[in-house]
Amino acid sequence: MCRVYLLVLSLIFHFSLYAQGETNPVVDENVLSLNEFLAYVKEYHPVAKLANFEISTAQATLLKSRGAFDPQVMVDWKNKEFDSKGYYDILNSTFKIPTWYGIEVKAGFEQNQGEFLNPQNSVPDDGLYSAGVSVPIGQGLFINQRMADLKQAKIMQDLSQAQRDIRLNQLLSDAVLAYLDWYLANREVNLFQDFLERAEIRFDGIKKSALAGNMPTIDTLEAGIVVQDRELRLEQSNLKLIKSRLHLSNFLWFEDNIPLELGPFVLPEELGENSLDPVLGTNLLQLENFVLADHPKIRALDYKIDKLEVNQQLKAEMLKPQLDLEYNFVNERVSQVNNLNFNPNDYKAGLFFKLPLFLRKERGNLKLAKIKVNEAQLDLDFESLQLQNKIQASRSEILSFIIQLNTFQSIVKDYSSLLRAEERKFSFGESSVFLVNAREVSLIDSRLKEIKVFEQLLKSKASLFNILVNDVEVE
Incomplete structure (x- = not known):
């Protein structure tokens, strides 16, 4: 495990990443960006390597068919x-x-x-x-078994490429979701760390005022309960962060199939509403240029139909006399x-x-071949329509979450103003610990709701990425 941590250290500190904040971008070598994380997944993850075996298998099948x-x-x-x-x-x-x-x-x-x-x-x-x-x-004369085998092997080579893309894209979709869970868990921990520090500062001030006789002693009890509540919420968030970090480590591998474990010193990059778009290609404006026929699943179904049509031609040839x-x-x-x-x-x-x-065997085989072609064509038509509807639904979902996020950001801003006003009144002795705590609880709840909506927005974009490249539902 020490060797793995050292490997992670050497790997992470080799990065030159940029963390986007409210100020100018600064270099932070402890930040693992989504783009570089996905690059490592594509390069070293065992499933990504297994996906390449699809192509190798198809190439071997093609070589075998040419042997005829x-x-x-x-x-x-x-x-x-x-x-x-x-x-x-x-x-x-x-x-x-x-x-x-x-x-x-x-x-x-x-x-x-x-x-x-x-x-x-x-x-x-x-x-x-x-x-x-x-x-x-x-x-x-025009088609026989060896000709059909060679044609189908060439089609299978293209089909294997589409299947490889589907398998790899599913891996990347799962990796994106793992990264988002890790990022959101970090954000939640930072939230409760901030409010815990505020609660501790308030508790120290109230305790000093109570000891000086300027405040009732009971206020220290309530302020202490608030500190304990913040500590409990922070501990729960830390547990969530640890689990998300371990889940993310499942996608981190290095050369020679060495698994990596993400250390607690590594942080995710700061994400905004549009941070995923350049990485995942989920800009809604890009949907106008999306070509349905280029989708890996549609291409795979097209190749499947081509393969079945070759088999249908072969079965029709069997009706001729030898x-x-x-x-x-x-x-x-x-x-x-x-x-x-x-x-x-x-x-x-x-x-x-x-x-x-009577040609009963040959006519039966031809009929079965035609049924399979018709089934594949119906499957293609259904998947095409379903894919279009999924893209439209995902687009509407993203637009809705953007509106909700803007609303919650406004609510958080207003609650922050109320809390600052209440804290100011409390400093003048015109408010109470209960009212300050109530304002703070409302602010925390609104911040958590904002994070939740932001999570839904990011994951809806991840879902759109999944649909565009793989058409597999994201749970």
Whole structure:
């Protein structure tokens, strides 16, 4: 753990961050900004690395599918010796090149001999060369299983990129929420620290006045209760801060999969209403340029439809009869290349025909393929509409929280003025500890409500970011 803390220290103090305050920006090396936090999540988090495996898997699948078009060399040799007799010695070698449209180019060499050789295997003593093609005239000419596999593998590569974006964006959305919880917990702790200091100063002043006989002793009891209440609220806020800090540490990793633990000396950057917009791209004006088709989930659904359509084409191809033609020129071995002369009358040819009479299996497979395409298209239409409505709802939510925040900021300002006026009256002996405490409680409640609305505003922007890049609900 000490090593981890030292690593965090070296990491954090390497930052050059700017904390925005009411005065000019100042350099604060103890501040971890949201932008740099997300950069570390994207770079080192295990889930981010796992997301890249999606692409690696798709690339391996594509390589595997391309293997169906690799040239092939086949050698078939059979020999039989029995009772001092050479029954047969058969050598058949073939070189085959598969092409895109189901056509296969072949070249071969045969050399057979033996006392009991089958007459159909009889060839010249020096062997027999052949060269020709195999052509599917019916089923498999325009699309076959290996063509479909390669097309789908290429689509899966694009699909894996979209799925990788979805997985990574979900991680970033969760990380943003963790950062906001940490920031808001820090803000709440600072609030109660401030009011605890005020309560302690007031308590010391009242106690001195009571000892001097200028105030009733009972006022010290009430002021002491206020101090204890502030201490309790501060302790509760500190517990909330510790939990949020530990939760944030779940997203902090370094090289070689080393987990980091965020130290208590590290602070979040100060956030305003628009601080998240440049980092998350949640400026409402940018929504006008948002292209629905570029959304990772929409792209993933498009690729899924493309993949299913390839499968549908393959199933439709299976309705055709299977008719394969094969033709090979044959020629015996010659001593010189110049004497190589193919005789059209020397050839090997073949034909294969197959057609199920009812095609029930093929028609059923095609129907199922069409249903899957229709389902995927309906899913795409529904997700597109749902995404548009979510964006609109999130936009309305953000605008509403901005109005609410401005209202609460005005209320806090007014309560602050009332508290200062009450404290002034109290200093002149025209008020009481009870009234000052009541004003302060009202101010604290209004400040907490302001923080809550500010939290809702920030998280609604985080939710919009989640929708724009991932379309996953933020709890």
